[in-house]
Amino acid sequence: MKNKTIIILLSILAVALYTVAVINFYFATPGSIFDGIGQTLTACGFLLMAYTCHMAGLTGRLAIATGKILFELLEKLQDGIKGTLSIKADTEDEDPDEDGDIVPESELTEDEKRVKRMAEEYEHLTDRYLKLTHFLMTDTFEKLPENKQNLLKQQHQAMKDYRHILYQRLRIDAKEVNIGIDIKADIEE
Numbered sequence: 001m002k003n004k005t006i007i008i009l010l011s012i013l014a015v016a017l018y019t020v021a022v023i024n025f026y027f028a029t030p031g032s033i034f035d036g037i038g039q040t041l042t043a044c045g046f047l048l049m050a051y052t053c054h055m056a057g058l059t060g061r062l063a064i065a066t067g068k069i070l071f072e073l074l075e076k077l078q079d080g081i082k083g084t085l086s087i088k089a090d091t092e093d094e095d096p097d098e099d100g101d102i103v104p105e106s107e108l109t110e111d112e113k114r115v116k117r118m119a120e121e122y123e124h125l126t127d128r129y130l131k132l133t134h135f136l137m138t139d140t141f142e143k144l145p146e147n148k149q150n151l152l153k154q155q156h157q158a159m160k161d162y163r164h165i166l167y168q169r170l171r172i173d174a175k176e177v178n179i180g181i182d183i184k185a186d187i188e189e
Contacts, residue, residue: 003057007050014046111177118173122166129159 017039024036108116135141136156141149 003053007053007057010046010050010053014043014050017043017046109177111173115170115173115177118166118170122163122170125159125163125166129156129163132156132159 021036021039021043024032024039132152133156136152141152144152
């Protein structure tokens, strides 16, 4: 609000000075011409200051909007990046850099459906594994009794092992039925 007030005041001053300069040029005397030139330059300076204030306001609003978006992104990333899985037809004609079309469920063979279910199980397990991983790093976990901590650590390790085995089976079975499995954003072990 202050920025708009300053811009309006500077604009009014610029118009007033420019009007006085025009009057000085109209009643041209040697002294009034130099006054008119000075007043015109001062009016231009006020207009430049008003424009600068306007652009500073736009930049500030842009910075605030960008900050909000980045804050929302950080909140989403804090929950972890989920692995994305898709099953696509694996043909020799396809460009490896191109994403293939996702095959509808009705067109899949029984083996392909089994691999798809395995991929969905892997994705669900990865989500649960990430949540448990984050929980193990919290103060809440540290406050639990030692026996519960040990059980949760064992569960975490078992989920990690199962996830690794499922991943290996998924890769082997997908190759056997000749379909491509795209596992993106896999978490580091």
